[in-house]
Amino acid sequence: MNFSRKIPVGISQCAMGDAVRFNGGHKHSKVCTELLGQCFDYVPLCPEVAIGMGVPRKPIHLLVEKDGAPVDAVRVIGVDDASVDVTAPLRDYADSVVPELQKVRGYIFMQNSPSCGLRGVRRYLANGHGIDSEGVGVFARRLQQQFPHLPMEEVGRLNNNELRENFLTRVFAYDAWFRYVESGDTGDAVAQDADNNVDISGADKRPGISGRPLSFLARVIEFYTAYKYLLMAHHQDKTRALGKVLADAKSMSEAELAFEVRGRIMDILSRPASRKDKTNALMHSAGHLSEFLDKREKAELKELIEDYRVGHKPLSAVLTLLRHYLPRSPHSFIHSQVLLAAEPAELGLCDFN
Ligand code: SF4
Structure with a gap:
């Protein structure tokens, strides 16, 4: 890769x-x-x-x-x-x-x-x-x-596949946060912000995770939205609590909000995602697509998720099928889900002898 x-x-x-x-x-x-x-x-x-x-x-x-x-x-x-x-x-x-x-x-x-x-x-x-x-x-x-x-x-703990996957997930999320929320720079835009300063003034709009220019608060909410199902796969209660924090975000200063949300996201991701919680997040994702599937396709997807839940199929098999159906949905929410993006195993970063 x-x-x-x-x-x-x-x-x-x-x-x-x-x-x-x-x-x-x-x-x-x-x-x-x-x-x-x-x-x-x-x-x-x-x-x-x-x-x-x-x-x-x-x-x-x-x-x-x-x-x-x-x-x-x-x-x-x-x-x-x-x-x-x-x-x-x-x-x-x-x-x-x-x-x-x-x-x-x-x-x-x-x-x-x-x-x-x-x-x-x-x-x-x-x-x-x-x-x-x-x-x-x-x-x-x-x-x-x-x-x-x-x-x-x-170093030693990274020999364990699950711990390595969890570390990669956290690093990818932390990196994405600074690219799309706090600094707002994305690739080529780095040169405009050579010191990588955090701009939380909200005065100037910068590209969020979708690439659209957004205010600071809008970038935070967009980031949370894109990570929602991945966060749920790690800790459902804490993800809901984070949603409540964002609902009251207007009473917080931007600096407080940046620290609070970043901290909560990294805390949630530090808990390894269980197969049960991942299954739940996959079911939610499938629910967004069901209106665009026929009866046979729905049954096939449901069976595949069940096979994953009991350990008979890898996560990548479910993700591949969900991604196959994704273009049928016009809704940006499900298209934005990081959960459905390439996971560390699919990037060839989990199996190593
Ligand atoms: S653990 Fe390695 S890097 Fe750290 S102080 Fe010892 S030799 Fe240096």
Whole structure:
């Protein structure tokens, strides 16, 4: 599959195959470079090398004072020499790369690292005893705080097909949000907004997801509408709650609305879509087309969705048939549904050995 436009994504540099680890080695991930590299344009960073620790270097780990300490109550110290404390340099480095990372639409971190680990990093007491695995790498944690809605995942978890599909879905949505809602730029229009500044003034109309010039609020609503069935496939209650937020959107400032809606969309998508909820969203989609189908076609579509629900047919089979019937409908709502667009599996991004 050739992607005409690659999405900028940050990544722990050792996952790219660069020998930057403390022991002089790397942790090359073929899933990241060979598979996801087809659609991601990577920004590789190694915070420990960047702060001058060198390669090879003495190992470091997370230190806490007691069991159950809050995630930010950690220090990153030398395993063999507790006087080595790189907590502040790692946090400062994360702050320093924020401008460079404004353009990324996802971040892939190396697991189990006191700098880059996103979850479950081992924490130690001053006596060297491991106390729990509740830590988050200090660099990763700082970037979580700086970019609270940025899709993030660990290298190892991307070997799992479902987790990889979910990460791709979130990255594609986050990228689309900044292309069509907050910045409003689409491809060629980037040059007009070289700093990628967020224009939420609403004063000037920009192209939304449909390509039509729209005000900021109209772009938000159009985006939500296009994502509605995909969001429903991930979390129906939260999708309905987001719809209510949008109904009251006029009482919110544009900045508040941008933060609120972006956050809710990324939260909903972070929950993997279940087959049951996807089936429900497919049924809704089929309902929009039923008036344009004859009896046999309706029955065939219904049977195919049921086959998908029980695991006998892949999602792509249902999507293919829905897309086949799509031109019969004159209604823009169903044509705009991202759920019916190419899913990661159809882009060849899910099966990898
Ligand atoms: S995990 Fe992070 S700090 Fe460690 S080698 Fe990889 S990129 Fe560098």
